Amino acid sequence: MPESATTASAATLPGQWMREELQSQPGIWERAIRQASAERLLPDRGAKVAVVGCGTSWFMAQAFASAREAAGHGITDAFAASEAACLPARGYDAVVAITRSGTTSEILDLMSSLRGTGTRTALVLGATGTPAAELADAVIALPYADETSVVQTRFATAALCYLLSSLGWDLSDAVADARRVLEESTPTPLLEAGQFTFLGRGWTVGLAHEAALKMREAAQEWTESYPAMEYRHGPIAIAAPGRVTWLLAPEPAGLGDDVRAAGARFEAADRHPLAELVRVHKVALERALAAGLNPDSPRNLTRSVILDD
Numbered sequence: 001m002p003e004s005a006t007t008a009s010a011a012t013l014p015g016q017w018m019r020e021e022l023q024s025q026p027g028i029w030e031r032a033i034r035q036a037s038a039e040r041l042l043p044d045r046g047a048k049v050a051v052v053g054c055g056t057s058w059f060m061a062q063a064f065a066s067a068r069e070a071a072g073h074g075i076t077d078a079f080a081a082s083e084a085a086c087l088p089a090r091g092y093d094a095v096v097a098i099t100r101s102g103t104t105s106e107i108l109d110l111m112s113s114l115r116g117t118g119t120r121t122a123l124v125l126g127a128t129g130t131p132a133a134e135l136a137d138a139v140i141a142l143p144y145a146d147e148t149s150v151v152q153t154r155f156a157t158a159a160l161c162y163l164l165s166s167l168g169w170d171l172s173d174a175v176a177d178a179r180r181v182l183e184e185s186t187p188t189p190l191l192e193a194g195q196f197t198f199l200g201r202g203w204t205v206g207l208a209h210e211a212a213l214k215m216r217e218a219a220q221e222w223t224e225s226y227p228a229m230e231y232r233h234g235p236i237a238i239a240a241p242g243r244v245t246w247l248l249a250p251e252p253a254g255l256g257d258d259v260r261a262a263g264a265r266f267e268a269a270d271r272h273p274l275a276e277l278v279r280v281h282k283v284a285l286e287r288a289l290a291a292g293l294n295p296d297s298p299r300n301l302t303r304s305v306i307l308d309d
Helices: 016-024 025-038 058-068 105-113 131-135 154-165 172-183 188-192 205-221 255-261 273-290
Strands: 049-052 075-081 093-101 120-125 138-142 195-200 223-227 243-245 265-267
Touching: 016 025, 016 172, 025 154, 025 172, 049 058, 049 205, 058 093, 058 154, 058 205, 075 172, 075 188, 075 223, 093 105, 105 120, 105 131, 105 243, 120 154, 154 273, 172 273, 188 273, 195 205, 205 273, 243 255, 255 265
Parallel strands: 049 075, 049 093, 093 120, 120 138, 195 223, 195 243, 243 265
Antiparallel strands: none
């Protein structure tokens, strides 16, 4: 059971679970970072690795894959679990799967298909004692990061903190920035904007996709996401007054000027991208509540996608 469940089970206010879980992120990150420093469960440096997930976990897989390869740890590719049938033919040394619930059908199918193939598997898992754990060679258990809210916040970011820490990253700035973000008030234009587009570069492209998904899930809103340098190759056409272009990476030269010239708000801050994602979580929660929605139980969504055979 998630650690939040004891208090959250009695929650009656919409979004209370999501609020508790996103507020807990800095402390949860520190715990994941310490755990990463004490374990050696991920593929060795130089291994050819595929990282897989579904939904939010897929976007965390994208971020880690980009970061690992850029850090010189070896060829690393990210796949949606449903599109990973090619893995055996590509000769990966190992597969890292990310799943909060441990029950997602596509993850279970993929992990089952890899058994006996000689490809080592590592699982980053929130809910321990679930079917996925039985299929992996190594389990990175993060039960303290599991969640009650359907909308993921802290498991995804804790998993990524663990993975980035394994590369030798110092995430102390991310933790400190996230604590400051959670104390800040949200500017009125971000609460009143009619549309958001999120941009990233390198490892933060995955964060941009996750930011857009979070706003769609929690607040049921129209959002888009792209690599930042691709934005001027078409997507900037929708920039307009009352809309926001939000960058989670260093700014490409002139991009902010181009967005502002189109009349949109350009949101870019000198803080760690993981902390900026927490800021998106906060805005998504506040917009959802303002619209009368309950982001703990969004329409059409469940905690885990479990498909019929």
